Amino acid sequence: MNRYERRALVASPTPPAQAAAAELADLFDWVPIEQADVVIALGGDGFMLQTLHGQLAGRASGVPVFGMNLGTVGFLMNEWRHHGLDERLARAKPFKVTPxxxxxxxxxxxxxxxxxxxxxxxxxxxxxxxxxxxxxxxxxxxxxxxxxxxxxxxxxxxxxxxxxxxxxxxxxxxxxxxxxxxxxxxxxxxxxxxxxxxxxxxxxxxxxxxxxxxxxxxxxxxxxxxxxxxxxDRARELTLLFDPEHALDDRITMEQFIA
Structure with a gap:
């Protein structure tokens, strides 16, 4: 059984994110965020922060978040693709973030x-x-x-x-x-x-x-x-999931070499 079997889908109100959410809606069975093993977040970095703050407020507290970028920079997000989600979640690398x-x-x-x-x-x-x-x-x-x-x-x-x-x-x-x-x-x-x-x-x-x-x-x-x-606040750790080739620690390291 996939460890992320029960999935919730949340999306920014922007047109690109809403269009992507419509594509995914019929491909998988989705559950309310309070029942999820993982949250799929569609949007940009601002929406990712909003999603994580929702967790800190007690909604789906501690549930890993896999973001896909439908915003501008998307530093905290993975690449948007509507296919291969099962395989990506199975390979995803978790990163703990302490607020x-x-x-x-x-x-x-x-x-x-x-x-x-x-x-x-x-x-x-x-x-x-x-x-x-x-x-x-x-x-x-x-x-x-x-x-x-x-x-x-x-x-x-x-x-x-x-x-x-x-x-x-x-x-x-x-x-x-x-x-x-x-x-x-x-x-x-x-x-x-x-x-x-x-x-x-x-x-x-x-x-x-x-x-x-x-x-x-x-x-x-x-x-x-x-x-x-x-x-x-060490009592409230958050978990982000990243594709192995798009991991947050590597992105932070590589930012030091961008002119």
Whole structure:
């Protein structure tokens, strides 16, 4: 019996993804996502993140996801093909992805907790430069960082916003986090840090009334924050499935050689 016998199909609302879902609908028997051994996700990287966040919220928690790209970049996805799905699932290579747990305290004192699979970024809300204090493991490492923002990226997310901000590419399984400034002004020569993923990071907004800052965890934004606490959430591991010739760890490695 195929270990992925019971399959659920989810698709982005975009026309290409909906057309692909219609092709697959009649080829296999599909079950509700809550009953599935595997989830087939059709769309782009944004839709994959949405699907994984649905798992973190308790829907099909822990079920592996095999994505096929019907979006733009598709870094977290496999190639779209409507045929050979049985063989691809049988050969698929699993990759574990550990999300960040992000605890955000607003200037109003309200505390909200949310996960981040790729990264959490702090961004200035106005023309005023953000001023941030950065603490790692209860030690203040940057008393004042003047910048447009800062982000903390996981290895899975290190080739996304983090790479665009000139952050380092982290190999999957490296047990590291990237702490990357966005357009830093002072200290001028600080270009970020690579931290062990056991690190506990706190970022405090200095003068939030004059220089308001928002926090964005993947696709969710909270405005007017006072501070953010960030750590790995090892209790909620996610599993992505990849074709062996299209594996995520190899893609992350090869990103370092793209000019």
């Amino acid at each position: 960040l747990e992000v605890s955000v305290t607003g200037v109003d004192g309200r505390v909200r907790t949310m996960p981040a699979i790729n990264e959490v970024s702090l961004l200035r809300e106005t023309r005023q430069t953000a001023k941030l204090e950065v603490t790692v493991n209860d030690r203040i490492v940057l008393p004042e960082l003047a910048c447009d923002g800062i982000l903390v990226a996981t290895p899975a997310g290190s080739t996304a916003y983090n790479l665009s901000a000139q952050g380092p590419i982290l190999p999957l399984g490296s047990a590291l986090l990237a702490l990357t400034p966005i357009s830093p002004f002072r200290p001028r020569r600080w270009r970020g840090a690579i931290l062990p993923d056991k690190a506990r990071i706190r970022i405090r907004v200095l003068d939030p009334a004059k220089r308001p800052v928002s926090a964005v965890a993947d696709q969710r934004e909270i405005r007017d924050i006072a501070n953010v606490d960030i750590a790995m």
